Amino acid sequence: MSSMSEEGKPVRRPRTPRETQELVERSLRRRYGAERRFRAYGLCAVILGIAFVAFLFATILAQGVSVFRQAYVQLDVFYDPEVIDPSGTRREDDLRLADYEALVRTALRAEFPGIEGRRDVRQLTRLVSSGAAHELQRRVLANPGLVGQRERVWLLASADVDLLLKGEIARDEIGEEGRLSEEQLAWIDTLRERGRLELRFNRTFFVNGDSREPEQAGVRGAVMGSFFTLLLTLILSFPIGVAAAVYLEEFAPRNRWTDLIEVNINNLAAVPSIVFGLLGLAVFIGFFGLPRSAPLVGALVLTLLTLPTIIIAARAALKAVPPSIRDAALAMGASPIQTVVHHVLPLAMPGILTGTIIGMARALGETAPLLMIGMVAFIVDVPSGFTDPATALPVQIFLWSDSPERGFVERTSGAIIVLLAFLIVMNTAAVLLRRRFERRW
Amino acid sequence: MTPAALLVALVALSFVAYLTGRARSLAVVGGSRRIHDLHSLPAHYGMLTALSCALPALAVLGLWLAFQDSIIAGLVAAQLPERLRNLPPELLGLVMNDVRNVVAGSVPAESAEPEIRAAAAEYVRLQGIGRAMLTAIVLAVGIAGLLVARSRISPQLRARNAVERIVQGLLIACSLVAVLTTIGIILSVLFEAMRFFARVPWYEFLFGLTWSPQTAIRADQVGASGAFGAVPLFVGTGLIAAIAMLVAVPVGLFSAIYLAEYAHPRFRAWAKPVLEVLAGVPTVVYGFFAAITVGPFLRTWGEAIGLDVSSESALAAGLVMGVMIIPFVSSLADDMITAVPQSLRDGAYALGATKSEAIRQVVLPAALPGIVGGTLLAISRAIGETMIVVMAAGLAANLTLNPFEAVTTVTVQIVTLLVGDQEFDSPKTLAAFALGLVLFVTTLALNVLALHIVRKYREQYE
DSSP: OHHHHHHTSOOSSOOOHHHHHHHHHHHHHHHHHHHHHHHHHHHHHHHHHHHHHHHHHHHHHHHHGGGGEEEEEEEEEEOOHHHHOTTOOOOHHHHHHSOHHHHHHHHHHHHSTTOOSHHHHHHHHTTBOTHHHHHHHHHHHHOGGGTTOEEEEEEEBOHHHHHHHTTSSOTTOOSSTTSOOHHHHHHHHHHHHTTOEEEEEOOHHHHOOOOSSGGGOOSHHHHHHHHHHHHHHHHHHHHHHHHHHHIIIIIOOSSHHHHHHHHHHHHHTTSOHHHHHHHIIIIIIIISOOOTTOHHHHHHHHHHHHHHHHHHHHHHHHHHSOHHHHHHHHHTTOOHHHIIIIIIHHHHHHHHHHHHHHHHHHHHHOOHHHHHTTTTSOOOSOOOSSSSOOOOHHHHHHHHHTOOSTHHHHHHHHHHHHHHHHHHHHHHHHHHHHHHHOOOO | OOHHHHHHHHHHHHHHHHHHHHHHHHHHHTSGGGGGGSSSOHHHHHHHHHHHHHHHHHHHHHHHHHHHHHHHHHHHHHHSOHHHHTSOHHHHHHHHHHHHHHHHTSSOGGGSOHHHHHHHHHHHHHHHHHHHHHHHHHHHHHHHHHHHHHHTOOTTOOHHHHHHHHHHHHHHHHHHHHHHHHHHHHHHHHHHHHHHHHHSOHHHHHHOSOEEGGGOOSGGGTTTSOEEOOHHHHHHHHHHHHHHHHHHHHHHHHHHHIIIIISOHHHHHHHHHHHHHHHHSOHHHHHHHIIIIIHHHHHHHHHHTTOOOOTTBHHHHHHHHHHHHHHHHHHHHHHHHHHSOHHHHHHHHHTTOOHHHHIIIIIHHHHHHHHHHHHHHHHHHHHHOOHHHHHHSOSOOOOOOOTTSBOOOHHHHHHHHHSSSOOTTOHHHHHHHHHHHHHHHHHHHHHHHHHHHHHHHHGGGO
């Protein structure tokens, strides 16, 4: 202790007891001050860390929560047979190709009878998303009897209207390229007064795939892509991981080979994920010729990525099973494999499952390796299998965050909320599993 | 049958094999009453039959699927007209890509040249034949395995031992996947990097000061013009990692000390998981946070005090990365601090040390190797982190140590070089693998060093 060694130096005159006491008290004051400061630094660090967590979640929530509401316009649509089906055949192909945008246009003009002139009409139709026509098409195809009928439907408003209603763009930001004009603002106000324009629950965000238009973009495609990828990852990595852990923990002789495997696994756990992406690109796509952008390749890469996590967790769980269990089984005449399969594995299973869920949660949030194997394309269709082109939820977040349109900031945060919700569910499941089944021997 | 359907059929077949083997073993000894004459349980005979049905068939299926595409492509290429067949390999690859696109239906057949269309038709025909052959062969192998195993069932057959040997073999195979992964990483990265170094000398790559892979535009200029000096990337990576460590090490270390030594157990019980939430948040979320919130914030803040801060500054990426790494440092340090025996602390208190003196002069030195190891692991993570820097750091390869400027990193360049349209075989694409090699070797060295230090330390108290 440096502070004490100074005082410990020999002095010319012996100190009086009073001086000594003062000296000690002074040094004590200093030392207690240092103690308090040290403790305060520690507390600050913890509080800083917790503040980061709070700030991160608060920012994402504040930016993204509005995505669950979306501006819709209510219109009286007349499914004019002249427009949809002039030949009167009601064939699906004809109905599919009809000009539904004309229906939207007519309905809007009926709402504002005074509007004439191409420019004004075009401005008026810009209030409604181009997805509105798709919605009408979907309705007619689902129910061809609608042709010739009148229906009051809520249709997607355009992204700018949506942002205005949410207060994301101010009213005075008019005249700018792509923003709202004076006339449009007046129409919006009229529609709102008539109760024809409001924020409603945003179903589109959950049922649509990706889109270039922010108001039509949804997370369904990405969620399904992530689902297929993770499902296959689980199918592959769980058995392989458990088998590897069982071998290393229960059967492997201690020699140079098994040491090598162990060191290997520990190192793999710390290899940057992007390197696994390079491996996937070179081996699975380059050498074996598997399709790009497919959940199949994504799953193979994520399997290799999560294997070390699962193996390490499973080994820890197996190690926690006391040797007495094994001894008892062996004494009853069970073979080593029977001992493991019948007794050790079931007891270690909660721990193994916890580790697997945590590994899967990490795989769900992994982005970089998926970029390498091309799961980063713009894909509108919702994938329906392991070899369809797909993207994954975190990659979708990356793609949207790169989009210049302002509406995508909110979509990105919304997708992050969805991703975090999945992660929270998975991690909670892992914690509950551990609490429920944890055994202390 | 499609491979998936074949797989299902194979599972069904091996279930049948299981039942057959079990029934056969009982029949051999004459009913379940004489079951004691059997060496193993009937289920073991069933398992053996099922395994000898499924394993060879699965092996055939796997090998076939792995090589079918390249074999068919080779056959189709051999039948291409003279004009196309004698093209140089890269162009031939492009032609085969066209053929594959037509086959996959992503390019309408009408728009393709007649030769390509013919080749695509041939491709589809061969695929059909291949699939039929595959189905026949796999099912034949499966059934043969079933029958052979069934015929060998006798009371003396040590079915359990055989099954256990096979199972153990499978276990070993599974544990070798990790080794194969490492070998795969090394080979794939090394192989492509070698091809890169054949065009760009390695010393130019490692010590060159300019990085502008985009300049190689025309095919005949390749290698001559693009500058592949990676030093700016290494400096940028180091700068961002250093900023991250400046955030993560003090905060992580102090919070570990506080939580391990001072905090009330109840506070620790909820504060520690909350801090670890930071490790569970996907990096893409941090990237978004850095790009949308921290970057612009630093920019306006810098303007307010008269500093010119780029909106893609190294500082923003580094700070956010540091936050991400806090839990790695803190949980490792926490482990190391709690592993220091209480007797060392008691000794320090007995000499009159205050708590902080005991921590600073006894506990921390004792835990130092572990903390250093943890910090090295954290550095390796900072170097390999991709999404935060891809989203928040820039693309411009500036050779600078100014944290307010935009820099680029190794991982950012790997992503930029490989995402999107890539010309195959160009030095641009291969450069990504060379960068990957550097990244892999660096992080591997850091990990080995860290694990070595941690392990050496651990032995002291055991």
